[in-house]
Amino acid sequence: MPVPVITIDGPSGTGKGTIAELLSDRLGWRCLDSGALYRVLGLAAERRGVSLDEADALAEVAAELPVAFVSGRVLLNDEDVSDAIRTEQAGTAASRVAVHPPVRDALLQRQRAMACPPGLVADGRDMGTVVFPSAPLKIFLDASAEVRADRRYKQLKGKGLDANLCALVEDIRARDARDRSRSVAPLCAAEDAVVVDSTAMSIEEVLDRILKEVRRVFPELVP
Numbered sequence: 001m002p003v004p005v006i007t008i009d010g011p012s013g014t015g016k017g018t019i020a021e022l023l024s025d026r027l028g029w030r031c032l033d034s035g036a037l038y039r040v041l042g043l044a045a046e047r048r049g050v051s052l053d054e055a056d057a058l059a060e061v062a063a064e065l066p067v068a069f070v071s072g073r074v075l076l077n078d079e080d081v082s083d084a085i086r087t088e089q090a091g092t093a094a095s096r097v098a099v100h101p102p103v104r105d106a107l108l109q110r111q112r113a114m115a116c117p118p119g120l121v122a123d124g125r126d127m128g129t130v131v132f133p134s135a136p137l138k139i140f141l142d143a144s145a146e147v148r149a150d151r152r153y154k155q156l157k158g159k160g161l162d163a164n165l166c167a168l169v170e171d172i173r174a175r176d177a178r179d180r181s182r183s184v185a186p187l188c189a190a191e192d193a194v195v196v197d198s199t200a201m202s203i204e205e206v207l208d209r210i211l212k213e214v215r216r217v218f219p220e221l222v223p
Contacts, residue, residue: 002134004029004119004218007127008210010141011176011187012091013148014198015206019141020123021072022207023214027121027221032114034124034131035094036074037107039085040067042093044076052096059102088171095175098125099182125179128190137217139210140189143199145172 008016024031050057068075074082111131128138149168156163179187198206
């Protein structure tokens, strides 16, 4: 039997990473944060002096990327880079390297290999459209750019970091445009995806909404 997969796609700042972690914990499944792969790649490329516009050179870095996910932490060459890849700069770098087809090809099999028993919750931007097109349950999580920017603003302020709300809105809109217009695997909802708009919803409300879909598709999993 194929390994069951639930995909959660959507633009930056919708809370899909948090939802994926909560859902995987609830189900006892593995969790794939595909965005972390692209963030780590961007960081590794910058450290090696590889231009984020050089597709072939980036693909070489991606093919040999020494990344590991251990106990909720992200390791690059055994160095914990969990915090380093969550900056705005790292997010922009991830969006830039993700536009290159050779890079996406280099990371595709690595992502698919994460589908192991008892199941996988995969979040990203093309999990349901490209990486796991046969997943029995696909979620597309969306929210307005203004709400996503406000969430990020509060997150940064909570960490004691400087942030400009207007700049964050513009950055999110630019990232959305870049992700939706790229030639390969553009950000979009799969035809059979369940679209959930989290603009006016809390994390708990989003999780409850998705659990209803999980019960529908996998009635044996959630009481």
